Amino acid sequence: MLMMHEANTRGRDFFVGDIHGQYRLLGEALRRVAFSRTDDRLFSVGDLVDRGADSLDCLLLVFQPWFHAVRGNHEELARNALQEGEGSNAWALWMINGGGWVVESGASEARRVLEAALRRLPHAREVTIDGERVGMVHAEPPADWSRIEEADPEALVWGRSRIQRGDETPVAGIDAVVVGHTIVERPLTLGNVHYIDTGAFCTGRLTLVDARELLT
Structure with a gap:
């Protein structure tokens, strides 16, 4: 459910919004930022796949030692x-929601890669940055981060109640x-x-933010 990351003593940490197969935008x-x-x-908030032709390439990123993602609802759909x-x-539900990339990639290859990738896609991650603790889930965190491992997985990957309410109550037990x-x-x-999905697949805007800037 949760993977922990100690402070990066060698370089910088970045968070990126939903990639959705936009491999070129990510590279740009x-x-x-001279990554x-x-x-x-x-650190990726998930939804690596669907709605973009390069979904398989984006899914393969999880095997890179510098790339750390959580599970999104589109990984679940796939x-x-x-x-x-x-x-x-x-x-049928997957096709409606952008799974057409599998036609070119092939279902057997997509299944093989996805099964391996899911073992590297927890529902939550926690990163130490400049002495502060930053959590990451795809959709909606619990009210108290200390209960993250007891949280409803469906809410973590599908939930929208907090943003729909405009709820500004801080999540307890975590800095961000x-x-x-x-x-x-x-x-x-x-x-x-912090909500950072700016709709790369439809707007062409993929948000990449330096973790230290996020905290300030």
């Missing part, structure tokens, strides 16, 4: 569809939380929760 964003694959780390197969309701899932025109902060 990393080049703009070092040996010293820096990239898993369910590939388990149940073509012709199933899960497959970074999430994606809900598209915002520009990065938005409610309490200590």
Whole structure:
């Protein structure tokens, strides 16, 4: 459920919004900040796949030592569809929600990579940055981060109640939380929760933020 990351003593940490198969946009964003694959780390809020042609390439990023993502609802949609197969309701739902990339990649290859990737995609991560603790889930954190390992996985990958209410109550037990899932025109902060999905697949804007800037 939760993976912990100690402070990066060699380089910088960045958070990136929902990538959704936009491999080129990610590469451009990393080049703009002179990202070092040996010293820096990239933390992804999930939804690596769907709605973009390069979804398989984006999914393969989870095997890179500098890339750390959480599980998004589109990884769940893909898993369910590939388990149940073509012709199933899960497959139809996946196609409606951007799973068409599998036609070119091939279902067997997508299934193989996804099964391996899911073992590296926890529901939550926690990172120490300049002595502060930053949590990350795809959609919605629990009210108290100390209960993250007891949280409802469906809420972590699908929830939107906090942002729909405009709830500015800080999540207890953590300094900040970074999430994606809900598209915002520009990065938005409610309490200590930072929303960074700016809809790369439809707007062309992929948000990449330096962790230290986020905390200030």
